Amino acid sequence: MQISGSAFTAGISTFQSGQQRVERAAGNIASATVDAPSRVEGRSDAVDTAKNMVELKQGQYQAEIGAKVVKTADEVLGTLIDIRA
Known part of the structure; x- marks a missing residue:
């Protein structure tokens, strides 16, 4: 049973990390400017x-x-x- 519990925990943790990554990236995209790309330190908004x-x-x-x-x-x-039943 411990192996299965570990798999559940790992799966849920991975899912939550992915969800946080999506939320962070989506927030960054939503807050990006839509003006012409500006150059700041050699990087553009694009x-x-x-x-x-x-x-x-x-x-x-x-x-x-x-x-x-x-x-x-x-x-x-x-x-x-x-199997056990």
Whole structure:
């Protein structure tokens, strides 16, 4: 049972981290200016927006992976219970 509990914990933690990553990136994108790209220290708003879009997608994948881990742990636990019953 401890292995399954660890898998649930890891899956939920991964999902939550992905969700936070998505929220942070989405907030950054929403607060970005829509004016012509300005140059500040050699970086443009377009570059920052692109990086945030990548972060958004990575967060999505991270959350999906966490959900799959939780689902798999649930299925394994169900199988173990069926075997022992």
